[in-house]
Amino acid sequence: MLLTSLTAAHDLERAVVVGDDALSRADLVDRAGRFAAGIDGDGPVAVHATASMDTVVAIAGCLLSGVPVVPVPPDSGPDERAHVLRDSGATAWAGELPDGVDLPVVRPGGTALAPREVDPEQVAMLLYTSGTTGAPKGAQLTGRAIAAGLDGLAEVWEWTPDDTVAHGLPLFHVHGLILGVLGSLRLGSRVVHTVKPQPARYAAAGGTLYFGVPTVWNRIVSEPESARALGSARLLVSGSAPLPATLFERIAELTGQAPVERYGMTETMITLSAPVDDRRAGWVGRPIRGAETRLVPAEDGGEEVPDDGESVGRLEVRGPMLFEGYLNRPDANAESWAGDGWFRTGDLAVRDAGGFHRIVGRESTDLIKSGGYRIGSGEIEAALMDHPGVSECAVVGAPDADLGERIVAYVVGEGPADALIDHVASRLSWHKRPRDVVFVNALPRNPMGKVQKKLLGR
CATH class of the missing domain: 2.30.38.10 (Luciferase; Domain 3)
Structure with missing residues (x-):
């Protein structure tokens, strides 16, 4: 079974906390079982994945009963949501029904269904991921795959039932949902979801493991008192995007650990x-x-x-x-x-x-071939982001008669350009320095917030 801790003998009164809502594992199994009783058929079930206990209950109910689950971001636009529902073949909806969604809503039953034996090779979750072009693609994750990933992390992070996992990340991605919630429901640790990833809420969560992305960590270190409150934690984890070195060092300075x-x-x-x-x-x-x-x-x-x-x-x-x-x-x-x-x-x-x-x-946009060198733009961007005058940046290769491609940095921030070029050259190899710096008011982004580098320079 994927969520093994939910059928374990030990329990905690507040094993799962989402904002002001708290459940013991036994209560979660009961609510998840009643949710499962309301599912008509074998799914998949689309879950309106808000930061709520209802989301945790619905996803646990699907997984415990062997029904594939499709977490749907609550901020999905109507076209994207329609594509996800159509492509996944979702047969029911869990949560508040948005306009334009024509699916039956799962209504919890009066009697809870007991957890079933589920084939670990069966698709447990469909997570939709966007690329640079085209509609989002549905990644099929089996129960076996999710369990293998979580168990491997438990080993390297020394993650045990004695831990309390704390975070405020979205419940429709690997980081927030699978690591941040399902990890605890498998491994037996307590989980506290702060609903919003605000520094004061992280500080009050009492976690031993904290999960965050660079944006969250940057906000936390901007409030030193909240950052210092994380000093009692055992492990601080960052992912989903590169963490600038200066931010890495600031976290270590304020919390006492890198x-x-x-x-x-x-x-x-x-x-x-x-x-x-x-x-x-x-x-x-x-x-x-x-x-x-x-x-x-x-x-x-x-x-x-x-x-x-x-x-x-x-x-x-x-x-x-x-x-x-x-x-x-x-x-x-x-x-x-x-x-x-x-x-x-x-x-x-x-x-x-x-x-x-x-x-x-990224290979599609970030490999620059300059002067015989193959250079990844991501490390140049990370170096630039460590400069106090840079708020955002994107680095691309532009055609160059001599070099093949020259490195060009588009920067939201302040110069002078020579100072930014020298800053990169002092941290990376000389050939990785930008040859040009272009200051812009904003970087072009797609609806998912990803920078569209192909539009730079047009």
């Missing part, structure tokens, strides 16, 4: 993490138990990528925590799988002799 950085995707769960006893700014660690990685030359027919901490390659991963493929997308599956279980992440990385990885960008 954060752990990790790497993963919707399709792969978390495959890389720094261990508890070796935390390095900008490095996302080694493969967790069961995961493997390889760096493929960034150019077909290129030389093997050496583990020197500098040479860039295409990151591919495999392991039991990977998804089963995209629903209804044979084209995307053919493009994403390299054979023999290897998944093309689309990310560029370097790896050192000790097996530590650093992510340097």
Whole structure:
């Protein structure tokens, strides 16, 4: 069973806390069982994934009864939501029914269904992930994959039932939902969801493990009193985006410990993490138990990528925590799988002799070939973000008759440009410095908030 702690003998009165709502594990099983009793058929069930106890109950009810669940972001627009419901084949809806959704709403039954024996190879969850183009794709995660990912993290993070996991991340992504909630429901730790990831709420949560993304950590260190309140925690984890080195150092200064950085995707769960006893700014660690990685030359027919901490390659991963493929997308599956279980992440990385990885960008937009070097724009962006005058930035390659491509940085912030160029050159290799800095009022973004680099310079 995926959520093993829910049928364990031990219990806590406030095992699951979401804002002002709290349930023991037994109460959660009862409510989840009554939710499951109201499901007519085998699903999938689309869950309006608000930051609420109702969301936790609905998702637990689906997983305990073997019905696939489709978490739907509450801020989804009507077109995106319609695509997710149509593509997933959702047969019912859980939560407040938005306009335009024509599905029966699950009404909890009066008698709870007992948890069922569920085939671990069955798809347990459909998580929709957006790329740079096209409609979101449904990543099919089995119960076995979710369990393997969580158990591997439990080992590297020394995560036990004695922990209290605290976070305020969305309940429709791997980070907030699977790690932040299902991890505790599997491993037996207490979980506190703060509803909103506000510094004061994190400070009051009493966690031993805190999960956050760089934006959350930046807000926390901007309120030093709240940051210092996390000093009693055992582990602070950052993911989902690169953590600037200065922010890494500021977290360590205020809390007394450096954060752990990790790497993963919707399709792969978390495959890389720094261990508890070796935390390095900008490095996302080694493969967790069961995961493997390889760096493929960034150019077909290129030389093997050496583990020197500098040479860039295409990151591919495999392991039991990977998804089963995209629903209804044979084209995307053919493009994403390299054979023999290897998944093309689309990310560029370097790896050192000790097996530590650093992510340097996305292959589709972030590989710059300049003066014979292959350079990932992500590490240049991370260096720029460490400058106090930079609020946002995006780095691209522009055609250059001499270099092939020259490095151009688009910056929301203050100059002068020479100071930013020198700042990068002082932190990275000389050939990785921007040749041009363009100051802009804002970066072009898609509806999901991702920077559209292809629109820069137009």
